[in-house]
Amino acid sequence: MDARTQSALLAAIVCLALALAMLLRPGRTRLWTAFALLNFALLAYQIGDFLYGIFGTTRTWPLRVSVGAAGFIPVAVLGFIIEFQGESAGRVVGLRRFATATALATVAVAVSPLALMPAARVTASGAVFVQLTAAVSLLYARMRRAASRTERARMFYLWVGAALCVGLTFGELLIRLAGWPSPPFANVAMTIYLYFLSQTIQRHRLLDLNELLGKIVVLASVGVVLTLVYGVLVRWTGTTGLFLFNSMVASFVILILFEPLKTKVEEKVLSIFFAERFQFVQALAALRQRMAGIIDVRELAQVVLDGFYETRRVTHASIYLLADDGLGFRRLDYRGPAPTPYIDAATMRALVQSAQAGQKAQLVELVERRLAELRQLLPESETESSALSEERARLSEIGAAMAAMRAGVTIPLIASQRVVGFLCVLDDRVPEAFASDELATMLDIGEQAAITIENSRLYEKMKERDRLAALGEMAAGLAHEIRNPLGAIKGAAQYLDPAQLQGADGEILQIIVEEVNRLDGVVAQFLDYSRPFPNAASGKFQSTDLNDVLWKTMKLIESSMPPNVVLELDLTPDLPPIHADAEQIKQVFINLALNAVQAMPDGGRLGVRTRRPHAPIELGLSEHTPRYSADQIEVRFADTGAGIPEEALDRIFIPFYTTKTKGTGLGLAISQRIVKGHGGTIEVQSRVGEGTEFILRFPSASALDTAGRLGMVQTPLAVEPVAAALKKVPA
DSSP: OOHHHHHHHHHHHHHHHHHHHHSSSSOOHHHHHHHHHHHHHHHHHHHHHHHHHHGGGSHHHHHHHHHHHHHHHHHHHHHHHHHHHHSTHHHHHHHHHHHHHHHHHHHHHHGGGGGHHHHHHHHHHHHHHHHHHHHHHHHHHHHHHHHHHHHHHHHHHHHHHHHHHHHHHHHHHHHTTTTOOOOOOHHHHHHHHHHHHHHHHHHHOOOHHHHHHHHHHHHHHHHHHHHHHHHHHHHSOOOOOOOOHHHHHHHHHOOOOHHHHHHHHHHHHHHHHHHHHHEEEEEEEEHHHHHHTTOOHHHHHHHEEEEEEHHTOOEHHHHHHHHTTTEEEEEEEEEESOSSSEEOOOHHHHHHHHHHTTOOOOEEEHHHHHHHHHHSSSSOOSOOOOOOHHHHHHHHHHHHHHHHHHOOOEHHHHHHHHEEEEEEOOOOOOEEEEEEHHHHHHHHHHHHHHHHHHHHHHHHHHHHHHHHHHHHHHHHHHHHHTHHHHHHHHHHHHHOOGGGGGTTHHHHHHHHHHHHHHHHHHHHHHHHHHHHOGGGGOOOEEOOHHHHHHHHHHHHTTTTTTEEEEEEEEEOOOOEEEEEEEEHHHHHHHHHHHHHHHTTTTTTEEEEEEEEOSSSSSOOOOOSSSSOOEEEEEEEEEOOOOOOGGGGGTTTTTOOSSSSSSSSSSSHHHHHHHHTTTTOOEEEEEEEETEEEEEEEEEHHHHHHHHHHHTTTOOOOOOOOHHHTTTSSSO
């Protein structure tokens, strides 16, 4: 059996495997079916050629099979090209009709005595060659019409491979006509091209095909080296008795050398042919090692984003973390042009659900390509609830979210079986910027980042627990060591009855009573701060009308407000309820109102209003996605007092920090704990001489239910400057 006959058998086996692989794939398309039929036509030709090489001229039926099968190859090729290019009119239809007629004529030749005449076989082969050349020209024309550089490069690979196979086959035919032994190059080239073609119709990304070519080079290089090793060790002696021993030794050497040799060759091939990709993967591997020793989330963001940006392979990079209220994702840090600072739960719903379903990354080019396919299959006016329309809506949401985050690749950060953030990168200079091995390294970076985020969260919880434990011990000591003497002092002063004394003695006793009351209040606030607040799991949280609580609270303190302070109450009607403990919320409102009044000793206005804020970004999503998400209720306390100095803004929520002469510094710290315990946020805006405004945002009860279903539970991970300052408070 010569090399060409062996190559025909190899080609037949590969054609059969590829045809069965396409037919057995779930969700088989017309394109895959056409490719399977092409492989069956080539299989019949190669089987006939192989058997003819085995039997020679002693049997004529293998030759007839080869001639008949060769006539159907152009029909199968043109059928595949029609499905691949999506063209069913014009020149391709005429070629297909001509190919069908030629195939029937070739079959007639194959079953007739003409099959044994060289002239008839040459004529049939020439007709097949002309039709295959015309088919290759169709690929060239499609390459010239390609709309994008990526698609043009993809078609270039296909056209060059097809032209090479047709040229080698024609050259082999000429060699056989000359009576020379034909080499197996045509069959080997066709085998490789068919495999490459099968990957092309399954992999839409050009870089995946580049990577496939790189792997072929790697495996070919490894195969050559191992073949040399095997040949040297087996053939180093001509003694037949040592052949089995040498084969065993060679096999052991190959098994030992395979993995390290493959790794080394792969690194060399990548560094030579794909140097930029190799350097990028190496840089990300070094970045992952640096991340292992980081515990602070902001330091993590800085290291990761700088690491990506310094490779010069990305133009945009950002990290988003789940917001404290669990109703969206807030931008932690970014490099490049600024993406949106906040994205709500409704916009991120599809991305979160895909991550929970096991999707490790989203690529914008794949999303856009699938959307284009769905628009062809399903008109935009289609509104019926079908699987395709649901998929189109889901992909539209994903595309809109990625556009807002300026992301070409979005990697979910998953910790404790929930999505806690997203790592987003983009290179807007080229489409399909990252190959599969680069994406795999990015996924490793995302996994390490998620581990760091979870460790940071646990570390903060431990610090908070230890701090509260120390405060609890201090509070117990204060209650015993301070309140008892205070009670005796106050009782003695009241026994002397300041009202009965005249002059300075009565005033001094009254001051003693007032200061004792103030100090008792300080102790009470300290005890309140050290005591754990009830949370949603305590059973005290109920559906609460925020307007009702605010109206009752303002009426309660309005009578004790100075006459020169005007209260302006503006409550937006029909606000959705929140899940809260009304008494705790009432305490927050009282603290903020009294602070505002104390900030206006000369009088002023205190504006208190509620509103239903719109989402920070309005995205044009699909018709199935709400454009407005009523997920928060906002409460604002605005005064016209002296304002807070800029250097104090980041410290006002620190326990025991105060700008008042007689303040305890615990009111705002307690208020912040209560608001965060309700899944909300509290912010402050102030200008010296103009006034101060506190902004509270609470998630609605329905929004919490939606976030719970999506797994977007509240993450007690503080990333704001205020929270960072809180960490510095000694226990």
